[in-house]
Amino acid sequence: MPVYEYLCNDCGPFTDIRPMAECDLPHDCPQCEMSSPRVILTAPNFFCMPSERRKAHATNERSRHAPRTSAEYKASHGPGCGCCSGNKPARLMTKTKGGAKGFPTARPWMISH
Incomplete structure (x- = not known):
């Protein structure tokens, strides 16, 4: 289950592990028990990921949205390839x-x- 971030107006930010089906629902603050909305305060933890996996994610994102043209592909191969x-x-x-x-x-x- 993923970790989601919530922001309580009185107590501040807190995190909780919840099912993905409940990702958009508010959650009760663990200190004051007020209903708090989900927020995104931090970026995903890609820095903890091995460099090979980061490169694979970057390649997948590039190929999914902007595939290389034949000119770009040929430019990556030097003359005499x-x-x-x-x-x-x-x-x-x-x-x-x-x-x-x-x-x-x-x-x-x-x-x-």
Whole structure:
């Protein structure tokens, strides 16, 4: 269950763990027992999250709302990139019927993107 923040007019802010179905309902203050509305006082605790997970969240947010264009994708790969340029000799690069490129002799343990 998530932790929600509430603000009592007399006692100040307090937090409580409640079911998500009750997220918008007011809650009684633990000190004076007055009904208090839910408020958002602090940002989510992303700083406690490992950096790999933060990067994954950032990537998911970017890809969901603003996917990269083909120009942005090509800009992230430098000139002579093995996946984007056709400068590889035919013996180092193979193509399947679907158009996928493969590099069987260069590094067989790597998967091309």
